[in-house]
Amino acid sequence: MMAYILFTAFTGVAILLLVFYFRSCYLWDDVSYALAIIKLTIRKIKVLNRKPCYTILDCFLDNVAHQPDKKFIIFEESFYTYRQAEKESNKVARALSTHTSLTQGDTVALFMGNEPRFVWIWLALTKLGCTAALLNYNIRSTSLLHCFSCCEAKVLVASADLREAVEKVLPTLKQQGILVFILSEECNIDGVESLCDKIEQAGDQPLSPQLRASTTMKSPAVYIYTSGTTGLPKAAVITHAQMWRVASLQALVGVRSDDIIFVYLPLYHSSAFLMGLCGAIAEGITVVLRRKFSASNFWNDCRKYNVTIIQYIGEIMRYLCNTPKKDNDRDHKVRLALGNGFRADTWAEFLQRFGDICVRECYGATEGNTGFVNHTGKIGAVAKEHFLNKIMNPYALIKYDTAREEPVRDSRGFCIKIQKGETGLLLGKIRNTNPFHGYAKNKQQTEKKKLRDVFVKGDLYYNSGDLLKLDHEGFLYFQDRVGDTFRWKGENVATTEVADLLLMVDCVEEANVYGVKVPGHEGRIGMAAVKLKANMDFDSKATYQHVRNCLPSYARPRFIRIQDALAVTGTYKQMKLELVAEGFNPAVIRDPLFFLEEDKGYIPMTQEVFDSIAEGTTRL
Ligand SMILES: *[C@@H]1O[C@H](CO)[C@@H](O)[C@H](O)[C@H]1NC(C)=O
Numbered sequence: 358m359m360a361y362i363l364f365t366a367f368t369g370v371a372i373l374l375l376v377f378y379f380r381s382c383y384l385w386d387d388v389s390y391a392l393a394i395i396k397l398t399i400r401k402i403k404v405l406n407r408k409p410c411y412t413i414l415d416c417f418l419d420n421v422a423h424q425p426d427k428k429f430i431i432f433e434e435s436f437y438t439y440r441q442a443e444k445e446s447n448k449v450a451r452a453l454s455t456h457t458s459l460t461q462g463d464t465v466a467l468f469m470g471n472e473p474r475f476v477w478i479w480l481a482l483t484k485l486g487c488t489a490a491l492l493n494y495n496i497r498s499t500s501l502l503h504c505f506s507c508c509e510a511k512v513l514v515a516s517a518d519l520r521e522a523v524e525k526v527l528p529t530l531k532q533q534g535i536l537v538f539i540l541s542e543e544c545n546i547d548g549v550e551s552l553c554d555k556i557e558q559a560g561d562q563p564l565s566p567q568l569r570a571s572t573t574m575k576s577p578a579v580y581i582y583t584s585g586t587t588g589l590p591k592a593a594v595i596t597h598a599q600m601w602r603v604a605s606l607q608a609l610v611g612v613r614s615d616d617i618i619f620v621y622l623p624l625y626h627s628s629a630f631l632m633g634l635c636g637a638i639a640e641g642i643t644v645v646l647r648r649k650f651s652a653s654n655f656w657n658d659c660r661k662y663n664v665t666i667i668q669y670i671g672e673i674m675r676y677l678c679n680t681p682k683k684d685n686d687r688d689h690k691v692r693l694a695l696g697n698g699f700r701a702d703t704w705a706e707f708l709q710r711f712g713d714i715c716v717r718e719c720y721g722a723t724e725g726n727t728g729f730v731n732h733t734g735k736i737g738a739v740a741k742e743h744f745l746n747k748i749m750n751p752y753a754l755i756k757y758d759t760a761r762e763e764p765v766r767d768s769r770g771f772c773i774k775i776q777k778g779e780t781g782l783l784l785g786k787i788r789n790t791n792p793f794h795g796y797a798k799n800k801q802q803t804e805k806k807k808l809r810d811v812f813v814k815g816d817l818y819y820n821s822g823d824l825l826k827l828d829h830e831g832f833l834y835f836q837d838r839v840g841d842t843f844r845w846k847g848e849n850v851a852t853t854e855v856a857d858l859l860l861m862v863d864c865v866e867e868a869n870v871y872g873v874k875v876p877g878h879e880g881r882i883g884m885a886a887v888k889l890k891a892n893m894d895f896d897s898k899a900t901y902q903h904v905r906n907c908l909p910s911y912a913r914p915r916f917i918r919i920q921d922a923l924a925v926t927g928t929y930k931q932m933k934l935e936l937v938a939e940g941f942n943p944a945v946i947r948d949p950l951f952f953l954e955e956d957k958g959y960i961p962m963t964q965e966v967f968d969s970i971a972e973g974t975t976r977l
């Protein structure tokens with residue numbers, strides 16, 4: 358098997374050298390990328406086939422054995438070595454196994470922000486053979502309950518500052534017999550137990566591997582919530598094998614053992630957790646963990662902690678470029694930036710201002726089975742087509758009808774590949790080595806992401822829901838996400854989820870939610886077209902209160918447009934394209950229009966408000 362792969366790969370490289378010699382100035386990039394992929398694939402095959410099964414936790418334990426005194430996590434003014442992290446997580450594991458009846462295969466939901474304890478608890482759960490469900494700490498009430506129950510968790514662990522959010526859903530949790538822990542020394546809420554005191558009292562000796570003997574590469578390692586493209590958040594199943602796949606991206610982009618990575622994005626997302634934290638464990642490097650992103654402290658932190666690698670999402674890079682220029686902008690050790698969504702204009706500005714940082718733009722969905730790394734650093738591109746990528750990671754770009762929201766099929770009913778210069782829907786072929794595990798306890802949504810009979814009868818693909826453009830040189834550019842999700846402030850917002858919540862407001866009969874562009878901002882901001890019940894007025898106060906209680910700020914519709922009737926397609930799907938195009942300009946829109954003023958409520962939209970948003974005086 359190995360010899361065969363090596364042979365194919367090297368023959369491939371030889372052919373590639375010849376082919377590209379005369380036609381490409383990206384020869385060196387392509388070759389070095391090919392070598393990196395081959396090296397990585399060999400490593401991956403070795404790791405994934407090890408017996409007994411070798412998870413990221415085992416890799417962590419090897420780091421503890423080989424470099425116990427190396428710093429693992431640096432957080433605020435403290436640091437923890439690999440050995441200390443091992444002891445801390447042993448204590449958590451012992452506390453949990455003493456005070457709960459958790460056994461292998463059970464799920465525990467984590468509801469907390471970025472802090473070292475997040476890491477200890479996850480390690481502890483893995484040591485017990487359990488799965489951690491990483492809840493987004495911005496969600497509340499119905500969404501929180503939904504996320505909690507869709508992974509069938511038995512225990513909830515929440516940080517002390519989220520106590521109120523937990524108390525609100527406590528009656529339902531109690532009904533379901535859920536054990537609730539708060540990370541504090543003591544707790545006097547009926548039905549909630551404190552956890553910190555129990556961790557303090559627990560011993561720190563290693564736990565028997567027997568406790569996780571039933572873990573395999575195919576067992577769920579964590580659940581990460583994604584809005585996917587429709588409906589309420591779904592728990593994407595991340596198996597131990599998938600965890601390795603994403604973690605090894607760090608090796609692919611050339612991370613070295615002396616690197617220090619800055620993790621400030623929320624750990625409940627896959628980029629910080631899988632690519633950042635798990636990747637750091639795979640390479641045995643140091644993580645600088647921060648509670649939250651801060652544009653004004655970003656470079657000071659990088660200098661203070663000698664950070665060499667940063668992760669990003671497009672919006673972050675824009676925030677950094679928007680900070681006032683300083684003399685010491687280039688005074689730092691950051692050499693590599695890893696992430697996605699970097700827009701071409703910001704990218705160029707960023708490099709010019711903050712120095713020659715190697716940017717590796719990646720593309721991939723949490724639950725997806727395909728992904729790319731921009732190995733040439735071509736500004737704006739997510740990747741360049743590469744034959745090895747096509748072998749390891751077979752994908753296809755097909756023609757997509759954005760108005761009808763479905764793939765274009767030919768007379769025989771098959772999909773059509775796009776030509777160079779066109780934009781198409783990205784599909785990833787589902788097979789043993791590129792599986793799609795779908796969503797926990799949600800067969801319907803899992804099936805919805807699969808596309809069958811694509812090029813031949815019976816074939817099966819994962820539908821990414823993303824539109825990518827292929828240019829004439831073979832570079833791929835992310836264009837848009839189809840259907841029912843938009844991105845705002847780095848978070849995906851599922852339009853149907855927001856619409857469902859609006860329907861709970863008394864005066865609302867129908868709601869159509871979509872995202873609109875705002876000048877000077879990445880992504881799209883939430884807007885809703887609403888039809889009111891007969892003889893009722895828009896109740897701005899009730900709407901505001903409901904939206905504020907149930908939705909995180911990035912998901913709240915900032916504009917509401919009242920319509921007599923909502924436009925639907927022939928198949929009764931709500932039409933969004935026209936609404937999106939019309940945006941929120943009161944000069945264009947005749948319908949009554951409302952604007953959500955932060956911390957105040959919905960006020961009538963005026964030309965002044967519009968102008969101040971367009972000029973950037975009103976911040977969104
Ligand atoms: C950062 O690097 C400098 C020089 O290499 C060193 O003196 C300093 O102690 C380092 N700081 C930290 C926090 O490791």
Ligand SMILES: CC(=O)N[C@H]1CO[C@H](CO)[C@@H](O)[C@@H]1O
Pocket residue numbers: 386389390714715716717731732733734735
């Ligand atoms: C392998 C490779 O060539 N990577 C490129 C990635 O992007 C940076 C710039 O953004 C280039 O400098 C690298 O050469």
